[in-house]
Amino acid sequence: MTQFSGQVAIITGASGLLASGVIPVFRAGGAKLALTCGDDRLYERLPELRDDPNHLCLQSTDLSDPAAVDSLASRVLGAYGRIDILVNIVGGWDAGAPVHEMTVDAWQTMLRLNSTITFLMCRAVIPAMLEGGGGAIVNIGAKPGLRSSGNDAAYAASKAAVLRLTESLSEEYKRRGIRVNAILPSAIVPAAQYAQDPHSGVTPAQLGSVIAFLCSDAGAIIQGALIPAYGTKF
Numbered sequence: 001m002t003q004f005s006g007q008v009a010i011i012t013g014a015s016g017l018l019a020s021g022v023i024p025v026f027r028a029g030g031a032k033l034a035l036t037c038g039d040d041r042l043y044e045r046l047p048e049l050r051d052d053p054n055h056l057c058l059q060s061t062d063l064s065d066p067a068a069v070d071s072l073a074s075r076v077l078g079a080y081g082r083i084d085i086l087v088n089i090v091g092g093w094d095a096g097a098p099v100h101e102m103t104v105d106a107w108q109t110m111l112r113l114n115s116t117i118t119f120l121m122c123r124a125v126i127p128a129m130l131e132g133g134g135g136a137i138v139n140i141g142a143k144p145g146l147r148s149s150g151n152d153a154a155y156a157a158s159k160a161a162v163l164r165l166t167e168s169l170s171e172e173y174k175r176r177g178i179r180v181n182a183i184l185p186s187a188i189v190p191a192a193q194y195a196q197d198p199h200s201g202v203t204p205a206q207l208g209s210v211i212a213f214l215c216s217d218a219g220a221i222i223q224g225a226l227i228p229a230y231g232t233k234f
Contacts, residue, residue, distance in 0.1 A: 005029070010036070014037040056075075063120065064113075069117075092113035095151055095154075166182040
């Protein structure tokens with residue numbers, strides 16, 4: 001299984017639950033990894049990475065800071081000489097308040113975590129992908145980005161922005177060798193919870209397989225797709 005041999009993959013939010021199912025697929029496929037992580041949970045979830053020389057851990061990078069994100073891309077290029085894949089996992093969820101009770105900070109936080117960071121990461125890596133002849137980007141959307149169920153205005157708006165950004169990027173770069181898609185997961189649950197209740201959501205490993213497919217040669221014809229990955233949750 002070497003479909004990513006010689007390729008460099010940036011995966012943001014590497015210490016989170018979803019990344020625990022994404023990183024192993026790219027690692028098994030032979031990719032060199034550049035991982036953004038804000039704490040030590042990365043090595044708690046994936047202890048096998050500790051002694052793996054084919055990964056770069058980029059800790060404590062403020063991904064909402066344009067200069068820091070540009071510096072991150074430069075560090076990856078300095079270490080590996082190329083960027084082929086970007087998986088934008090970093091994000092957040094906060095819902096429950098109707099709009100008239102929502103604080104400006106809550107609104108801005110959702111936009112920053114879910115849409116601004118995705119935009120900045122894409123903007124930072126695309127020049128390297130263009131220079132290298134192409135690449136693949138996968139963003140993380142959500143069903144509320146298609147239709148809000150109420151009391152989630154900030155989250156829904158931030159994910160809608162991710163979906164429109166994905167479509168725009170695809171149109172702008174598909175003829176220049178960069179394919180951009182998004183997946184829309186339902187609740188992401190640990191494998192043990194899924195084993196007890198398969199209707200509770202989807203597992204990191206299940207989503208990791210979909211993301212890897214979109215970045216592989218087998219998924220090369222898929223462009224600008226917003227792929228439901230709900231399982232039987234909805």
